[in-house]
Amino acid sequence: MGPLAKTVSLGGRDTIRLSYPLGEGALRWDEFTPNLYALEVTLQTERGEDQRTETFGLREFKAAGTQFAINGRPVFLRGTLECAIFPLTGYPPTDKDAWARIYATIKAHGLNHVRFHSWCPPEAAFAAADEAGVYLQVEASGWTTIGDGAPIDGWLYKEGENILRQYGNHPSLVMMAYGNEPSG
Numbered sequence: 001m002g003p004l005a006k007t008v009s010l011g012g013r014d015t016i017r018l019s020y021p022l023g024e025g026a027l028r029w030d031e032f033t034p035n036l037y038a039l040e041v042t043l044q045t046e047r048g049e050d051q052r053t054e055t056f057g058l059r060e061f062k063a064a065g066t067q068f069a070i071n072g073r074p075v076f077l078r079g080t081l082e083c084a085i086f087p088l089t090g091y092p093p094t095d096k097d098a099w100a101r102i103y104a105t106i107k108a109h110g111l112n113h114v115r116f117h118s119w120c121p122p123e124a125a126f127a128a129a130d131e132a133g134v135y136l137q138v139e140a141s142g143w144t145t146i147g148d149g150a151p152i153d154g155w156l157y158k159e160g161e162n163i164l165r166q167y168g169n170h171p172s173l174v175m176m177a178y179g180n181e182p183s184g
Contacts, residue, residue, distance in 0.1 A: 022058070028071045029057030029171040031112045034133035036171075057130060057171030070135075070174075077135060079113030080106060082121070092121060099128035107132060118143065118180045120163050129172035136172045138163060142179030 020039070027035035035057060042051045060071055067074045086092055093099060099121075106114065113135040120138040129136050140159040144152050156178045167173050 026058055029059040029130070029133070030070045030073075030075075031133040031135065034131060034171075036130055054169055055127070055130065056169045059171045059174075061135070061174040075112075075135075077113040078111045079115055079135075079137075080111055081117050082114050083117045084119050092125070094122045094124055096124040096128045099125045100132065103128055103132040103134045106134065113137070115139075120167070123167070126167050126170040126172055130170050134172055135174045136170075137175035137177065138167070138173065139177045139179050143181055144179070146178060146182065 022037070027033070029035050036055050037057065038053055038055050040051065040053045042049060060069075061075075062069060064074065068077065069075060084092055093102075103114075106112075112133070114129070115137040116139060118139050118141050120140065121136075126136065128134075140156050140163065142152065142156050144150075146153055146156065160176065160178065163176060
């Protein structure tokens with residue numbers, strides 16, 4: 001059947017999963033070599049055509065004993081905290097150029113990591129971090145007791161799933177927490 005791996009019906013919607021091997025020479029993404037790929041997909045049906053391009057990077061970020069590793073190599077996170085404080089506008093920038101300037105300043109000071117304290121930034125922040133090679137930790141905005149079955153537990157799971165669905169392709173997204181100061 002070639003590269004087509006599987007077609008699954010989901011309540012009237014079809015999901016087509018394709019396998020597209022990049023080969024042994026596929027380039028990895030990290031802070032020193034933020035290699036990115038673009039995948040363009042076109043769907044043609046009797047109802048018309050839809051096209052989408054997704055940018056992504058290949059990386060493996062995980063715990064390795066008492067350290068973190070990126071692509072099998074130890075990484076030391078040298079980071080800063082972003083508390084959504086933008087006094088001139090009252091809101092975070094939503095354009096990639098503004099985030100590119102923020103990350104350029106961060107990298108100029110020898111840093112490679114940003115923790116978004118109790119919030120998740122907009123798409124532009126991820127796109128700029130992907131290009132700059134900056135590792136991001138986002139949070140689902142919770143300062144609460146968790147795990148006791150209260151409605152907030154369900155909301156936090158749903159918010160986490162939404163963040164991963166929306167931004168999971170971005171190699172810069174390396175960590176996510178439910179929020180700040182866990183209790184319970």
